[in-house]
Amino acid sequence: MKQLRLLAALLFAAIAVSPAPTLAGEGGRTPKPTVSIENPGHCVAPAEEMRRNHMEMLKHQRDRSLRQGIRGEPASLNACIECHASKTTGSVLGDGKAFCQGCHEYAAVKLDCFECHQPKARFKAAGLKP
Numbered sequence: 001m002k003q004l005r006l007l008a009a010l011l012f013a014a015i016a017v018s019p020a021p022t023l024a025g026e027g028g029r030t031p032k033p034t035v036s037i038e039n040p041g042h043c044v045a046p047a048e049e050m051r052r053n054h055m056e057m058l059k060h061q062r063d064r065s066l067r068q069g070i071r072g073e074p075a076s077l078n079a080c081i082e083c084h085a086s087k088t089t090g091s092v093l094g095d096g097k098a099f100c101q102g103c104h105e106y107a108a109v110k111l112d113c114f115e116c117h118q119p120k121a122r123f124k125a126a127g128l129k130p
Contacts, residue, residue, distance in 0.1 A: 033106035035099050039083045044074040051103075054080075058113070077113060 043050060044057070057075040064070040073079070084099035085092050092100040093114060104111040 033102040034097055035102040036086075036097065037084060037099070038087045041083065043083070044079075 045053070050057075058077060058080075061073055061075045061077075064073070065076070081092055086094065086098060089098070092098055093111070094101065096102050096105055100111055100113075
């Protein structure tokens with residue numbers, strides 16, 4: 001029984017002395033993506049809200065377009081591309097610094113919008129003509 005208490009005390013002491021784990025953003029070890037906004041101005045929402053909720057906004061707009069025929073709203077995929085596409089390629093894809101691709105690579109999230117929508121963006125990113 002004494003050995004068990006001693007082992008528990010040593011384990012507790014080791015845990016109490018060890019540093020707490022840090023989040024990736026706190027330690028400075030993981031660089032954040034560097035993306036450029038080619039046409040800066042007013043976005044439909046603040047940057048922090050867009051980082052967290054853009055996929056919900058796009059899905060909501062997709063549903064409104066598909067089911068109700070409402071097109072051309074500020075939170076549409078086309079509106080996003082107009083502001084965020086590279087001036088040289090005309091695309092939000094192409095490399096790790098391209099607006100959409102850069103963040104999606106950083107977050108390890110599949111970027112599948114352009115498999116169906118905006119096929120020209122894929123061609124432009126690859127330097128091909130559609």
